[in-house]
Amino acid sequence: MDMIELDGVAGGGQLLRTALSLALCTGTAFTMRNIRATRSRPGLLRQHLTAVQAAAAIGNARVHGAELGATSIRFEPGDVAPGDYNFALGTAGSTMLVLQTLLPALWHAGGSSRLRLEGGTHNPMAPSADFIADTFLPVLARMGVRATLSLERPGFYPAGGGAVDVVVEPCASMSQLVLDTRGPLESIEATVLLSALEASIGRRELAVLAERFDLPEDRQHFRSVRPAIGPGNALMVRVQHASHAETFTGHGERGVPAEVVAERLARQARAYLDATTACVGEHLADQLLLPMALAGGGSFTTHVASDHLRTNATLIQKFVEVDIDVLPVDDAAWRVVVTG
Structure with a gap:
């Protein structure tokens, strides 16, 4: 099995989640060191550890070093199995970040899957359940991915206690998408x-x-x-x-x-x-790179080309043979082009 060596010092938990998703989708193992090394609390927090454990569960993976506070892990994926899964964070950590880790592998699986995720649903440092349901999943649907999210119970920091149910259908092939203009x-x-x-x-x-x-x-x-x-x-x-x-x-x-x-x-x-010439918001821009890479291409305009976007692009290209270019359009927009 191929093994990719990754350094997580340049980013936060997003780099780990992206690596987990792509490992499951491509069958490529990885080691990552310096996970969240520059954060005030370095290493794996509960939501990151749950994402690792959940990815291992759906992908029959072998994992080494995954524990709270760990700053390095090794992840060796197996075959992704569709099914019914329940993952509870036990805290107010973001269920949406766990969901985004698992989604690509599940839509590449050979059958339908149902997820129940318990924990935080509206967290300051993560996409909200409303963002996922109303913005992220509709864009994925235009690429051929069929997934629905039902918010059973909101969960806030510090109590948590939220719950969402997600259904993911298999996607035989993804369509490339261009999001250059938003329209009136x-x-x-x-x-x-x-x-x-x-x-x-x-x-x-x-x-x-x-x-x-x-x-x-x-x-x-x-x-x-x-x-x-x-x-x-x-x-x-x-x-x-x-x-x-x-x-x-x-x-x-x-x-x-x-x-x-x-x-x-x-x-x-x-x-x-x-930013009238930009179609996609800052946070969605970060999250579109991975599905577009898996689709073999696509493009969008955005009003913010964040550091998260750039570091995520660098990591994605270690797993998938795509080029990702971030090009200025004008003073208020960038065009991000993914080419297979």
């Missing part, structure tokens, strides 16, 4: 998700977002979590253009006024809206 703006909607907190907090957040984006009542949504497992607050702005939808997520913080939380989210969405 069709709608903007704001949603507040609140658990075990005063309803007035969510109302104040919605008021700010309604003012910033001139939203009518039917574009403002309030979701209360019942029964509540612990306090939590997330807010989303969904921007629908004719050819693409983006979901932006903000998170309430203890001691930070609701208005400040909403203003931060509004600025994030506004930065995307003002």
Whole structure:
């Protein structure tokens, strides 16, 4: 079995998750050292360890060194087996990051799979369940991947306790996708998700977002979590253009006024809206490289070419024979081209 030597010092958990996904899809083993070495808490946290363990479970892999705090592991994949799987983080760590690790291997498997993931669903340092359901999976569907996500129960930091159910169908072949233009703006909607907190907090957040984006009542949504497992607050702005939808997520913080939380989210969405020549948002751009590489090509424009995107591109090219070019379009956009 081929073995790739990787150094994780240039990135965080995303590099490990990408390596796990591609190892399962290509049958290539890897060792990674210096995992999250520059972070305040280096090595594997619970969500990273769960991703490793889950990847090993669905891919019949042999793993060496996987434990909390470990800064190096060896991962030797076997055959990916479709089936019914249940993975619980035991913390408020992100279930969505575990899901993104497993998805490519499962859509390459020979049958349908069902996943139940328990833990955090709306985390400040990870894509939210709403982003995955409303932005990421619809883009994958345009590439031929059939997967659905149902949010059974939201989970927030620090209590966790969330649960999602995901169904993934096999994908015999993927289509290459070009996301160069977003088309005319069709709608903007704001949603507040609140658990075990005063309803007035969510109302104040919605008021700010309604003012910033001139939203009518039917574009403002309030979701209360019942029964509540612990306090939590997330807010989303969904921007629908004719050819693409983006979901932006903000998170309430203890001691930070609701208005400040909403203003931060509004600025994030506004930065995307003002970059009129870019189709894809910053976070989706990071996540599209891997499926496009597996599809053998594709391209998109984005308003931010992040360090995450560039380091992820370098790692992907160690597993898959593709070229990934990041080219300036103008002062407000980049074009990312994946060529097989």
